Amino acid sequence: MPILSTKAxxxxxxxxxxxxxxxxxxPLLTTLVFSLGERAANGGYQPALxxxxxxxxxxxxxxxxxxxxxxxxxxxxxxxxGMPVAxxxxxxxxxxxxxxxxxxVVLPFFTSFVARTYAWYFILxxxxxxxxxxxxxxxxxxxxxxxxxxxAGVVYAYLPIMILTLFIAFDRVGNDLIEASYDLGRGRIETxxxxxxxxxxxxxxxxxxxxxxxxxxxxxxxxxxxGGKVYFIGNxxxxxxxxxRNWPLGSAIAITLVLMLTLAATLSQIAxxxxxxxxxxx
Amino acid sequence: MRxxxxxxxLFLYIPVTVIxxxxxxxxxxxxxxxxxxxxxYVKAFASxxxxxxxxxxxxxxLCTAVxxxxxxxxxxxxxxxxxxxxxxxxxxxFMIGLAIPGIVIGLASLVFFSAAISGSESLVAFLNxxxxxxxxxxxxxxxxxxxxxxxxxxxxxxxxxxxLRQVNRGWLEASADLYATRGETLYxxxxxxxxxxxxxxxxxxxxxxxxxxxxxxxVSGPNPTLPVYMFASVKRGxxxxxxxxxxxxxxxxxxxxxxxxxxxxxxxxxxxxxxx
Numbered sequence: 001m002p003i004l005s006t007k008a009x010x011x012x013x014x015x016x017x018x019x020x021x022x023x024x025x026x027p028l029l030t031t032l033v034f035s036l037g038e039r040a041a042n043g044g045y046q047p048a049l050x051x052x053x054x055x056x057x058x059x060x061x062x063x064x065x066x067x068x069x070x071x072x073x074x075x076x077x078x079x080x081x082g083m084p085v086a087x088x089x090x091x092x093x094x095x096x097x098x099x100x101x102x103x104x105v106v107l108p109f110f111t112s113f114v115a116r117t118y119a120w121y122f123i124l125x126x127x128x129x130x131x132x133x134x135x136x137x138x139x140x141x142x143x144x145x146x147x148x149x150x151x152a153g154v155v156y157a158y159l160p161i162m163i164l165t166l167f168i169a170f171d172r173v174g175n176d177l178i179e180a181s182y183d184l185g186r187g188r189i190e191t192x193x194x195x196x197x198x199x200x201x202x203x204x205x206x207x208x209x210x211x212x213x214x215x216x217x218x219x220x221x222x223x224x225x226x227g228g229k230v231y232f233i234g235n236x237x238x239x240x241x242x243x244x245r246n247w248p249l250g251s252a253i254a255i256t257l258v259l260m261l262t263l264a265a266t267l268s269q270i271a272x273x274x275x276x277x278x279x280x281x282x
Numbered sequence: 283m284r285x286x287x288x289x290x291x292l293f294l295y296i297p298v299t300v301i302x303x304x305x306x307x308x309x310x311x312x313x314x315x316x317x318x319x320x321x322x323y324v325k326a327f328a329s330x331x332x333x334x335x336x337x338x339x340x341x342x343x344l345c346t347a348v349x350x351x352x353x354x355x356x357x358x359x360x361x362x363x364x365x366x367x368x369x370x371x372x373x374x375x376f377m378i379g380l381a382i383p384g385i386v387i388g389l390a391s392l393v394f395f396s397a398a399i400s401g402s403e404s405l406v407a408f409l410n411x412x413x414x415x416x417x418x419x420x421x422x423x424x425x426x427x428x429x430x431x432x433x434x435x436x437x438x439x440x441x442x443x444x445x446l447r448q449v450n451r452g453w454l455e456a457s458a459d460l461y462a463t464r465g466e467t468l469y470x471x472x473x474x475x476x477x478x479x480x481x482x483x484x485x486x487x488x489x490x491x492x493x494x495x496x497x498x499x500x501v502s503g504p505n506p507t508l509p510v511y512m513f514a515s516v517k518r519g520x521x522x523x524x525x526x527x528x529x530x531x532x533x534x535x536x537x538x539x540x541x542x543x544x545x546x547x548x549x550x551x552x553x554x555x556x557x558x
Contacts, residue, residue: 002363003446003454003472005464009363013372016357016435020372023432024379026398027390034393045393085290088283103543108294110486111535112493114509115528118516119297122304125520159294217383219496224516234385234496241389241500251393254386261383 035251043245053252060253063236070147070222070230071215074154075208078162081155083204086166087196091178102167109160114220120153121224145227153221158211165210169203170196202272209268213261233257298532305525322526332527335511342423342507343492346430351484353431354438355476358446359468361439376436384433388500391429395421395501421503429501430491437490438483445479446472478549485542489535 004012035053040046089101108116123129124143134140143149173196181191197204219234228235233253240250308319326332357376361369379387399420407413419425449472457467495509502510508531515524 003449003464003468004359004363006363008464009360012356012360013364013368016353016360016376016439017372019353019428019431019435020375020379022394023387023391023428024375024382027387027394028382030394030397031386031390081290084283085287088287092283099547104291105294107536107539108298110489110493110539111298112509112512112528112531114493114495114512114516115301115531116298118512118524118528119301121516122520122525123297123300127520128300156293156297159290163290213381213383217385217496219385219499220513224513234383237385237389238499241392247393250389254389258382258386261381265381 031251031254034248035255037248039246039248043247045247053249054256056249057253057256060233060236063231063233066231067216067218067233070150070154070232071212071218074151074158074215075162075211077151077155078159078211079166079204079208082159082162082166082207086163087170087192089163090167090170091173091175091196102164105163105167106160109164113157116157117153117220117224120149120156124149124152124225144225145229147226147230149225150222150230153225154215154218157221158214161214162207162211165207166200166204169200169207172203173199198275199277201275205268205271205275209264213264216257216261216264301525302529302532304522305529307522307525310522322522323530326523326526326530329523332508332511332523335506335508338423338502338505339492339508342426342430342498343488345423345427346434346491347484347488349427349431350434350438350487351480354435354483355442355480357435357439358442358476359472361443362446373439376439379432380436384494384496385500387429387432388497391425391497392421392500395425395428421501422505423502425501425503426498426507429497430487430494434483434487434491437486438480441483441486442476442479445476449475478545482542482545482549485538485545489538489542492538493531493535 002009034045036049036051038046038048038050038052085105089098089105093101121144126144130141130143177195177199178191181195182188186194216232217234218232219238222230222232222235223238237250237253237257240246240253303315305322306318306320307315308317308321309315357372361372364372453471454467457471462470493509494507495513498507498510499513506514508527512524512527512531515521515527
């Protein structure tokens with residue numbers, strides 16, 4: 001027996017669908033329409049039907065390249081750093097410690113993103129780490145406004161969510177299989193590489209994709225830590241919307257970003273399916 | 283592996299600790315620690331701009347939490363009673379709302395709301411025969427609440443659905459056997475059972491909305507939220523007051539997150555006790 005009658009269920013869905021209409025469907029359709037329009041003389045949007053905006057995207061190609069590069073490398077670094085930690089929490093800890101450690105890892109993800117990025121701005125800024133290094137006699141360095149600074153910022157920001165997804169992936173690998181591997185005379189490290197990692201691979205791919213997608217839409221970190229030298233798709237969008245007020249081109253870039261992420265998610269689904277061991281699917 | 287994990291924890295926590303330390307620092311110079319002082323908190327809390335941003339953020343987060351928790355729970359309940367096809371479509375739409383980057387949601391909301399504002403103003407003026415468009419609503423708290431409610435509601439839907447999956451069919455049948463109507467069963471059996479999930483959903487929505495930056499950056503108009511205000515201040519230069527504001531924001535999010543942790547922990551324990 002269902003909880004609600006069909007009629008009552010439809011009424012319950014109504015407010016949610018209204019929300020979807022005004023915050024998702026409406027905005028995305030408007031963006032699509034704007035992307036086919038022209039920039040009005042004093043900025044904004046003017047109705048038109050043209051594809052020039054999608055051709056003009058080529059003028060922002062460096063933003064796409066730099067996003068792909070830093071999102072790809074950043075997600076990879078998060079995965080490499082996150083794997084030992086996630087494995088440790090999932091397989092070496094027992095009892096309440098697992099949950100507590102997991103909470104401590106995820107906690108930063110739920111605390112002010114601006115404040116955490118600002119913390120790096122503070123540390124890498126002229127009076128932070130560079131001043132300390134200078135005082136210790138290593139000479140004067142400029143750390144802020146560089147690619148490595150942005151890289152450190154993105155790894156710091158997205159490591160918690162990566163560890164969380166990797167934890168779920170490792171947690172699913174049955175302890176019985178690990179025991180069996182030990183019984184058959186394999187060492188710890190060998191077991192990790194021949195049993196745990198292959199079985200956790202779909203989860204690792206999904207964690208990588210998640211962080212890659214989150215990073216691709218990043219604006220704040222390149223803005224604060226890259227100081228305009230590192231330019232993401234997000235920075236291009238903000239500039240077009242809030243500075244040069246070329247809304248149609250900004251909309252077109254946003255649409256390509258969504259398409260790019262859809263492609264990434266689809267490829268990831270295919271890769272996850274290909275690496276799943278069907279006999280152990282639970 | 284233990285040492286590596288410890289190092290990662292240090293990496294995750296040291297930057298935040300530095301901010302907290304310096305917010306209590308006496309010196310106006312932000313690079314040396316000289317002594318304990320609360321004066322930057324006093325100064326930050328006396329700033330009308332910062333306080334305005336804080337009240338904006340609190341109002342928005344509170345409204346978003348209430349709206350998302352109610353709408354999300356209604357959607358999760360409603361999904362159980364409609365055709366599988368409708369269920370799939372609505373669930374997929376909310377997943378899309380969660381998966382699309384904030385920057386796209388932000389700019390899409392900006393163009394949609396600005397079109398809606400100018401469109402509705404001209405329409406109302408036209409229908410009433412007024413010569414000039416009137417301001418009906420503008421960018422500010424309502425637009426931020428609407429945009430935040432999308433991803434928060436999507437999150438609540440997922441959380442409440444997880445909980446609804448644990449509802450025992452037997453309870454519903456027993457309730458019906460005892461002559462309870464569907465409404466009574468919903469009110470006395472189902473709602474108390476999903477209440478913890480609704481609470482967790484509301485608290486998470488509060489934290490996420492309170493901390494959200496990029497969407498608010500696009501649609502908050504002239505009335506910034508705290509993250510937007512902080513971003514603007516950072517660009518003007520680091521001050522000790524900023525450290526104090528950041529520490530306040532951090533401790534608020536940590537406080538609410540710890541409550542979520544305790545509620546979830548309690549729920550897990552009760553769940554295992556029931557299963558045993």
